[in-house]
Amino acid sequence: MTSVIEVSGLHKAFGSTQVLRGIDLTVDSGEVVCVIGPSGSGKSTLLRCVNLLERPDVGKVVVGGTDLTDPDADIDRARRRIGMVFQGFNLFSHLTVLDNLTIAQRKVLRRDRSEAEHTARHNLARVRLADREQAMPAQLSGGQQQRAAIARALSMDPEVMLFDEPTSALDPELVGDVLGVMRQLADDGMTMLVVTHEMQFAREVADTVLFMDGGLVVEQGPPTQVIGAPQQERTRSFLARVLHPL
Amino acid sequence: MALTGRQRRSAGRAAQYLLLVAAVVTLALMANWGDLQRGFFDLAVAAAQFPDIVTTALINTVVYTAVGFSFAFLLGLVLALMRLSSVGPYRWIAAAYVELFRGLPALLVFIAFGFGVPIAFHLRFTTLSTVMLALGLVGAAYIAETLRAGIQAVPTGQIEAARSLGMSPGRAMVSIVIPQAFRIVLPSLTNELILLVKDSSLVYLLGLTGAQYELAKFGRDAMNTSPTLTPVVVSGLCYLIITIPLSYLSRSLERRGGAAARTPEVLA
Numbered sequence: 001m002t003s004v005i006e007v008s009g010l011h012k013a014f015g016s017t018q019v020l021r022g023i024d025l026t027v028d029s030g031e032v033v034c035v036i037g038p039s040g041s042g043k044s045t046l047l048r049c050v051n052l053l054e055r056p057d058v059g060k061v062v063v064g065g066t067d068l069t070d071p072d073a074d075i076d077r078a079r080r081r082i083g084m085v086f087q088g089f090n091l092f093s094h095l096t097v098l099d100n101l102t103i104a105q106r107k108v109l110r111r112d113r114s115e116a117e118h119t120a121r122h123n124l125a126r127v128r129l130a131d132r133e134q135a136m137p138a139q140l141s142g143g144q145q146q147r148a149a150i151a152r153a154l155s156m157d158p159e160v161m162l163f164d165e166p167t168s169a170l171d172p173e174l175v176g177d178v179l180g181v182m183r184q185l186a187d188d189g190m191t192m193l194v195v196t197h198e199m200q201f202a203r204e205v206a207d208t209v210l211f212m213d214g215g216l217v218v219e220q221g222p223p224t225q226v227i228g229a230p231q232q233e234r235t236r237s238f239l240a241r242v243l244h245p246l
Numbered sequence: 247m248a249l250t251g252r253q254r255r256s257a258g259r260a261a262q263y264l265l266l267v268a269a270v271v272t273l274a275l276m277a278n279w280g281d282l283q284r285g286f287f288d289l290a291v292a293a294a295q296f297p298d299i300v301t302t303a304l305i306n307t308v309v310y311t312a313v314g315f316s317f318a319f320l321l322g323l324v325l326a327l328m329r330l331s332s333v334g335p336y337r338w339i340a341a342a343y344v345e346l347f348r349g350l351p352a353l354l355v356f357i358a359f360g361f362g363v364p365i366a367f368h369l370r371f372t373t374l375s376t377v378m379l380a381l382g383l384v385g386a387a388y389i390a391e392t393l394r395a396g397i398q399a400v401p402t403g404q405i406e407a408a409r410s411l412g413m414s415p416g417r418a419m420v421s422i423v424i425p426q427a428f429r430i431v432l433p434s435l436t437n438e439l440i441l442l443v444k445d446s447s448l449v450y451l452l453g454l455t456g457a458q459y460e461l462a463k464f465g466r467d468a469m470n471t472s473p474t475l476t477p478v479v480v481s482g483l484c485y486l487i488i489t490i491p492l493s494y495l496s497r498s499l500e501r502r503g504g505a506a507a508r509t510p511e512v513l514a
Contacts, residue, residue, distance in 0.1 A: 053406055080412035090407035094426050104411035107421055149407075156411060 002029050004160045004191045005050060010059035012045055019045045021215035023059070027160065032192045034202035034223075037212035038238055043195045044087075046212070047164050050193065051082045064159050080108060083153030083161040087168050089145040091137035097124070097148050098133040101155045109156065116155075123151040127181045143174030147181050154185075161185065163194040199242060203227050211235045284474065291476040295468060299477075302457060303464035304484050310446040310460055311488075313374060314381025315439055321382060322389030327419075329394050340390065347387035352445045356380045360452040373458055377449050385442050392434045396427035436496035440489050461485055 005027040012020040019042045027033050035043045048054040050061055052068050052075050061068045066078050092100050101120035105111045111119070124130050127147035137145055146166055153161060163182065167175040179201050186192060186205050196202060202209050202223055209226040211219045211234075219232045230236045249257065328340035347355065359380040364371060371379070400423045408418035447462035454463060465481030 051410055053410065076409075076412050076414050079410055082410070084407075084410035086403060086407065088403050090401075090403040092404060092407065092422055092426075094422075094429060103421060104408075104413060107417055108412040152411070 003027065004029050004031075004064055005193060006060070006062040007046075007050065008060045010046065010049060010061070011057045012042075012049060012054060013057055019215055020049070020056070023212075023215075023217060025210065025217070027191060027193050029159075029191055030189045031207045032186045032190075032194065032205055033208045033210065034206035035193070035195045035210045035212060036197070036199070036202055036227075036238075037210075037218075041212040042215040043212045044164050047162050047193060047195050050162055051079050051084055053084075076108075080156055081159045083156060083158035085146070085149050085153055085161065085163045085166045087165040089137070089142070089149045089169070091145055091149055091152070093137050095137075096133065097129065097135050097137070097140070100137070100148060101152045104152075105155055119155050119157075120151070123154045124148070126154065126184070127151045128177075141174060142170045143177045146170065146178045150178075150181055150185075160191040160193065163192065163196070165195050165197065167196070167198060197242070199227060199239070211238065213238070286475050286479050288472075288474045288476040291468075291472045291474050292480050294472070295464075295477055295480045299461070299464055299468075299480060299484060303459050303461045303481065304487070306458060307443065307446050307460040307485075308488065309374075310377045310381065310449055311439070311443045313378040314385060314446065315442050317378045317382030318385030318389050318438070318442065319435075321386035322393055323424075325386060325390035326393035326397060329390065330397060344387045344390055347384055348391070350384075352380070352384045352448055353451065355384050356448045356451045359383070373449075373452055373454065376452055377446070380448075381442055381445060384445065385438060388438050388441070389435065392431050392438065393427060396431035396434075397423055399430050400426045433496045433500040436492055436499065440492050440496075443485065443488050443492070 003026045005025065007023055007025040010020050010023040010025075011018070021042075023042075023046055025033070025046070035046065037043050045054055049056045050063065052061070056069060059069065063078060064081050067073060068075060068078055091097075092103065095103060098117065098120055101123065102113070102116040105116035105119060106113065109116075121130065121133065124133055127150055129144060129147055129151065132140060132144060132148070137148070140148065146169075150161075150166075166182070167178050170178065175198070179198060182192070182194070182201070183205050194202075194206070204223075206223050208220060209223045210217050211226055211230070211232070213234055219226050219230060219235045225231070226235065227239060230239060325340045325343060328336040329344075331337055331340075356376075359371075359376055363369065397419075404422055404426065405418055408422045409415070413421065446460055449458075449460055450463040450466075454460075459467065461481040461484050465478040468477035469475065
């Protein structure tokens, strides 16, 4: 199996705070990797280092064979192959849903309008928003915005999708729609790296679960092990609090 | 007898209305209405201003403002981007420019560009290009600051989303940041435009021919031949004909922009 993402020896500090202290991570083609862990454990920073929204201090990030940490790497070109979904959706607020999905296809991939719109409509249908293409982002619910954001990333035909706590900003009743779309994506064979607090999703959809704490990977393996039968005391105490908060 | 809260509030309101009525009545009684009408609202003199005040002066004011604002907007955008540049000298130049032209009266800039610069560089500007330069250079300083604030007000997440889709910094700026910044600052830009409408009155410093008169100069010139202030009142009304619709435009843009950009309910 070929690896799409290879991260090795990753360190990142903000000022004097060490956020990542040596992370190694491999995501194979078609694999779904979920990263779980307490707030401040560095999981979002890890994800943001994978497409270089944060520049690592030390270590290597290779995506699709390109070393992004090489100073000469063409980051913009590499990012076309890496879809990213944010906690806060970040749909372009001045554009309709359809234009959100076509603008990068047209300006970055140089697709013509009809091709871009064709791809956009295909992906809107995948996230079940075919009827909202002319809506402005502010007219959509949070769940609809996040699904549109997923469709926007998919419209670039990425090799891998990064999800940064995609359901954390949603009302509880809207979480299911977004997770459903993500599960469908996983079933379609998309390579996914997901930072999440949704243990149910991680348990059912992930091939590999990483538990991070204090900027390190404490434990990793199949969900049946990491979530079902954690080996480390730190993992056990985290899961106990997340799964049984009361 | 103690007043209830409601009685106290209505007594307070009644006192404020009373004060207002008293002030209006006093002014009305003090004013000499006959002199006022002869001095400011002489209908025959007012009628004599037409049609030239519209066909020449009003149009010139609009044209001077339009060329000045166009130049100011383009230069202001360049300056705003320079202020946000990662290249230090660009930031310093833009900051110095803004401080200089925001700090100088438009009057001095007009004199400098009408007389100083042509002498220094042996240039001959047409009136219109001097107006464009002088009004534009002053306006650009304010517009640059407005646009810079607008660009910085665009949420970081918008830029991150654009970059994560493979857009270069320049592409993200042009396709995502500037259109949103523009919406944010549209009401302020309309205000800058209104200020320029009024600053265009300084064009008289350049020495104008009759056909180049704008509203203020036209009004003052007409005053020399008629012994009343009526021409100035008429030209003032003409300014309002331009500026009040702009104010309304600004407010309606503000409402529309607010809806599109998801202003929180409490601030809307």
